[in-house]
Amino acid sequence: MNAEKIPDIIITRLPVYLRALQRMADNGLKTTSSQELGERVRISAAQIRKDISQFGEFGKQGTGYSIEYLIDKLREILKVDRMWDVIIVGAGDVGHALARYQGFANCGFKVVMIFDNDKNKVGEKVGDFTVEDTAKLVEKVKSAGIKIAMLTIPASAAQEIADKLVEAGVKAILNYAPISLSVPKGVRVQHIDPATHLQRMTYYL
């Protein structure tokens, strides 16, 4: 299994399979088929078999996939069979929501710090956290060895903060700001944009 050889588009689908499988496990199901999984995630059974087979032989002809085994394998492939520390930059509405979000722990993530560049917000309590000054971001993130950040600040400040994150050693940024970030090779950005998600549905209306 060579990380360089698997197309990005396949990696994009694995967390979707993982989430659906975890729901099935929560509902007490033990085995599934690419057909059943495909109906849940609206991806063809053939595509699912092809995607999963990139990483090995995880299913059996006739009996399908063991849900628990496939969950374990996907977590291992996606490297979420461990816990990743994550920071939030931006203590606005979205930052608050993320700081309180209950869905991270079960997926391999733990929010550990929240920063803001607004002096009025620094020191404020957000859930269990005290908002810290972005002036200390590089030092704190570097010394803690944190690799993942969620960016929830206005577009105007996003690139400047992204540069600091890169300087601090962050390799993965989940960007809520409505702007394309410029980052060096080796740093990944995922963009969360509600308008883009809405546009994926209007086609069918």
Place this chain on the structure above:
Amino acid sequence: MNAEKIPDIIITRLPVYLRALQRMADNGLKTTSSQELGERVRISAAQIRKDISQFGEFGKQGTGYSIEYLIDKLREILKVDRMWDVIIVGAGDVGHALARYQGFANCGFKVVMIFDNDKNKVGEKVGDFTVEDTAKLVEKVKSAGIKIAMLTIPASAAQEIADKLVEAGVKAILNYAPISLSVPKGVRVQHIDPATHLQRMTYYL
């Protein structure tokens, strides 16, 4: 062009192309190539050409795509060459953020109402809106003919509200609740889950 024949996965990528093209246009660019667009969105040039060619011949060998023309065509295909009224259900952190989000108008969407089932929140001001009671949701949404909703309430209440949205004639739901919604055929759900987006990057760490 037959809506039934284009695979979902292609439709999923079109808003990503559209966003990148709009950024290029904002930066004053006039033409682009599948190569250049591909580098921006991290999708292969061949895939982009294949996706776009499903809908017609929009580019020219050698000169590439006119950005403005391709934007117009993609907006037309995705049916965002018009303005869609959208409601928000849930006046918590995420609901507030969406009500204030500046990025909808340019993408074909306009928030017109916000609802909550918490009597303490009903009547509260959120941006330009007054929070309305979900008890009135079906009546108000039906009479306004609204087809799109963003659901930002806790998982425990999400299915009940989704049922009301369906009853009201909503056909597209952007779901922020960490739960799979069960909806009838003909209704689309897009799930926004920050944990899934983070898992798309850990593979590369």
